Amino acid sequence: MKMRELIKKPATGILLAILIGFVAGAVVLAVAGFNPLEAYGALFRGVFSKPKYIAQVIIKSTPIILTGISFVVAFKSGLFNIGGEGQYIMGALTAVIVGGKLELPPGLHFVVVIIMAMIMSGLLGAFVGVLKTRFGVHEVISCVMLNWIMLYLSNFLITTEWLKKPGTEASIEANTSAWSVVLNSWKTSDAGMEQLANSNSPMAEVLLKTDFNYGILVAVLIAVGVYFLYKNTTKGYELRAVGINQHASQLAGISVNKNVILSMAISAAIAGLAGALTITGVMPHRVTQLATHEGYGFAGISVALIGGCSPIGSIFSGLFYSMLTYGSASIQSEVGAASEIMDIVIGVIIYMIAISSLFIMLANRKKTAGCAAGKRKAEKHG
């Protein structure tokens, strides 16, 4: 009885899905002739054997936690924001421009960069919202198109004299004053370098070998902020209401159009923030010519879905996703199994989440069996 209640909880469904995902991955690995235990061992070691690896996982989770939350925000208002890629690029591009062209004191510069990036990508999202509300253009279409438009726009801008770093195919870099790297000026100073080089503490290694940055704090703040927005504010209430029932919201005086636009804008701003935090947080602090999308937006969708479409859940699923992708490199280099195995694992996890009603069905089976017995009894009586 207790067990059944437990299985019916959404979190249990997600955990079971993860378990099944790994089992499926193991089967595929085994079929391909690899030892699954060894592979997962490599994954585990690749992630947990050193503090700096954990740091890397955290660093890499930052943008996808945010693109995940971005997806959640739109989803809550009944919108499908598949434009995370383009919005991410907008944020990154803005960050490079504001970070590279302006001279401001450290700290302040960082804040200005991320705010500007959020504004710019927010505007991009608002544009999608306006297209939807005013012109009836479905957000999926406009987002898919804008992803490509942003890619080419970025590629174009960074080849202009204005933004190009001479002799490279990349943009200028954001100034160090805009960086969010932890203890950046100290660790790059001579004294700092020396102290770090001679220290054996794990923290020193993290500082020295990774771009450990404050981005994750921003991501967590955003997650909490979005959670608070939906749970405790009028605006969040309206955004949700509009997402579930436009007619009732409209009649109750909640403007559907305004909230759709706002929701898209917030969603896009958060995806843009992801881009800005990558620029300010990690090497090489610039935008490069892209042949194709880097996949932050699509990863965000997976993160959001694994996280149960909740902002707080996205923190954990973002870390989890980042762990899998970062760790999959170890599977590849140690066991030789292609890293695509992780696509399959993640795909199966999401698939299992989609059909998590299966778990509830299975849990209920005993109960319905009892019911059938009751039915037979009733028949006898009748």
Added chain:
Amino acid sequence: QEPAQESSAAQSTENESTAQENGEGESEAGSKPAAGKTLNVALVADLGGINDQSFNQSAWEGMQKLEADLGYQVKYLESAQESDFGSNLDKLTDEEPDMIWGVGFLMADAMLNAAKTNPDQKYGIVDSSYEETPENLTSVLFKAQESSFLVGYIAGRMTETDHVGLVGPIKNPIIDQFEYGFRAGVAYAAKELDKDIAVDVQYAESFSDNAKAKAIATVMYNDGADILFAMTGGASIGVIEAAKEMDQYVIGVDRDQNYLAPENVLTSAIKNVDQVIYKITREIADGTFAGGTATSYGLAEDAVGIAPTSDQLVPADILAATDKVKEELISGTITAPLDEDSFNEFMAGLA
């Protein structure tokens, strides 16, 4: 050829698992032909991935050859995003291999950073150089303009319509080497034949859009070009496809691509990243490591050139003439241009 490679792949997994058990791979050096000691080598591929049909793949093939010939331990990591370069280099550095290669100019900064923070680790980078190269880093450049010059020359000699073309991916300094080298080669042939040869150049803005590359090629052929230089990265397949369908000649890039269309791939401007990686890595075992330097490899070193299969479709006299041009390039009588400025200079000199 395939079964051989398959067995080598199987071997590689075997080797790696034993390597894990033994901790370090170096202990089993004895079982292999003695060419110095066996080394542990790793590679970080750039965004194109290890199977990009281009220099990442070529680099990895060089390493696979090291494994097959000499029993070296080899492994690679792919990078999905630019921010992966640093963490991939760092992860491999932790394993303290004898050498870590990075492919592509995109990785330049991450590589420099890694070399600076890990002075005891040897690194090599392909396609990028620095003003000041750290002692533990060697930088390898290819004079792709030279091979491009040669294929341009062949195209110029062979065109019957006096019209050739080039389908490019996304412009960047490396791609420029190909474009201007090719243009110069065509111009050189035109001068020799004393005629004008038009060169169409169009960029697909993509390394992957096969359909677009194919469409561009179709239009070029249709406009009268009869030989195209397909240097579109992975999307080159599209150009070769157009050549096949329209029964025209096409020139491959990076690797000998004749196998993709034996009737149509005239020649390929090859860039032997594999051989250079093979060579430099081997030298480490012998105790020579050219750290702190940037070396350009060109025709002289046989690091670039035209495909060995060229004789299948290129007439012997033209091949012979091409060989002469090659000598002149090696001797420095001709200098192949590698960007717009040097190309303009070259053309001025030609006139």
Added chain:
Amino acid sequence: MQGITKYFGDFCALKEVELAVRAGTIHSILGENGAGKTTLMNILYGFYTCDSGKIFVHGSEQEISTPKDAINLGIGMVHQHFMLVEPYTVLQNIILGDETTKIPGIIDYKKARRKIEGLAQAYHFNIDLDAKIQDITVGMQQRVEIMKALYRGAEILILDEPTSVLTPQEIDELIDIMHSMVKNGKTIVIITHKLAEIMKSSDECTVIRKGKNVASVKIEDTSENELAELMVGRKVHFTVEKENRKTGEVIFSVDRLTVEDDRGITKVNDISFGIRAGEIFGIAGVDGNGQQELFEAIASLRKAKTGSIHMKGVNITNTSPREMFENGICVIPEDRQKSGLVLEFTVAENMVLEKIGRAPFSRHGLLDLKKIRKNATDLIREYDVRPEHCEDTRAGALSGGNQQKAIIARAISNDPDLLIAVQPTRGLDVGAIEFVHKAIVGQRNQGKAILLISLELEEVLKLSDRIAVLYNGKFADILDAKDADENRIGLLMAGGKNDENA
């Protein structure tokens, strides 16, 4: 049907219910909301399967596990909520699932059309086969549903609450159709809450309450009052006590309003009226005469083409629902699930839908969750919304009647100066109707103005102080309740002239 028992999860919807219908008669089923009428019929139609029980058709036991089985046995059903595909034409809807084909797989519309036209003639149906469902009136849709059954050769026709959406004229027509069908040898089972209709149409009536048989009576031997008592289990008051009050100032006025529908057709044509405080202004009319557009224009859901709407002197024409609310207007919408509630929200959240931005429910954009919950607790108690303590229940999980109660509670708690009620008792049983009517009259007695738009003539007559009859986008007349009776209004609704006024 014998010993029909049906569980939904743990909930027993039907407990050993018996139903015996004589061939060639009209048999009605009566019961409160949720008594199990629809469930019973769905079992007969094979849409649900029963947990135990037997079904006999023409004396032989039958296994009916899918609608197809039922159709093959000559059973047809018109569902409480119409089962029509809106973008399809009438013709397509009728033949769907039983299409005539020429070459295998390819529909032969001509043949189907001939067959349907034949049937329509036989039963004096008047339907436009090429109109799309979304463009025709509810009454028409009903005929399409009946035609669907006839087309399939139904001998036994089940009608689940067929009259709740019809005008008096349409109801009469329907009853005529039913009689002519019986004459043609068909058997009809009809579910309705309207006792008068039962008396007028049926031969027998089976009453069920809470999933159990209560009685089966011959109509000749019973009366409306008896049926009502059987159904509810207590005496029911059919009249609403209205104090005689002096009405106040005109607080709401509509002046020369003209409104077009989506296709640019004028649906409200130059209408003017005013409502005084303490007055119930009823608008009667056959569906499709502009009620929808009039309401939407007043609620700012649709642009008024010309004319103006004032509330307490403020011009609120073409503003927004928000503006309307701010000026003291509240709405009980027609479709509670579509426009009334956010079904995925909790009851507590739904109870503050319009006033979420106001103190005490929120301050500076921050919600006060405690106050929101407290508000719901109070309203749930006051308006007897069930189940008890459903503050945190999803609104979608409430029964239809309770959803309606929640909406009424919310609207009244907003303390509006004008309450607009559109079809406030649609689909409710007499008990629930009594409750809603009391609440509306209570508001009037407190001096509020009320605009009642209803297709139920009886309801309009019973509640209103003044009655306007909407016909073809214009008011055929505005009458004082004292001067109105069913005949007069019925005539006006049908487009007849009002002689006395002329």
Added chain:
Amino acid sequence: MDNIGIIISITLMYATPLILAALGGIISELSGITNIGIEGMMVIGAFAGAAVGYFSGNPWIGLLCAAGAGGLLALMHAIACVKFNANQIISGVALNLIGLGLSLFLSRIFFDGATQTLPVPSKLPKISLGGGISLDSTVIIALCLVVFVWFYLYRMRGGLRLRAIGEHPAAADTLGINVYLFRYLAVIVSGLLAGMGGAAMSLAVVSSFTPIVISGHGYIALAAVIFGRWNPVGSSLACILFGFAQALVVILGGGEIAIPSQILAMLPYILTIAVLMLLKGKTAAPRASGVPYIKGSR
């Protein structure tokens, strides 16, 4: 003008994989199941087509297997959406990942560790119509399918039923139509078509599978479904418009006009948005699309 022939050829070359996938999307959506997994089905179709085409030497067998592979992936979607009432978007996202991952993984197994296949010995044949127009056989197949799907949806019994299911499944159910079976079939057919769309890329446009041979085509096809208002003809026209814009880019890019090629590359995408803004349409989405049908629920 020869150029017109070329523009037509390029337009159709671009449009064909999209048309096939969009037809799949339409059928699935009309039955009430949103299929965002089209991309993954195209990828696996492209892989299966090229791989089987390579090993069997017969591109037609490759095309069939491509359809089969897409159909199998679609079956997973159908099981999730029809049997388990899954959120259709979540399931679709999952299948995109699985489709790509599986293709690459299998490619590595069968092609010696490479994520791309070797070129097929023979491609699907081309058909020359003269006037510089020369079309892949997939183009002809796709155009025939457009006509057939249109005919099926609007003239045949199954189409009437299918569309009814997407609008009002309960209504169809009460008329004895098997909603679940129809949905299963519709989703599987959408996978077959998407798989063929993928193979149209790897067996006709080019002759091998690479990890990037399908990159975003599925999403553009979905956009075309919406653009064309769930009508096979309309959606195909949307795909053709997109292909035309790409052809225009190619033609313009060859001229000596000083438009940066990156800017030119945006054209098809900007054009799509612009056209949609001008059309300013209300959507005609099937009403029950994306909503699981649970019998008897209200």
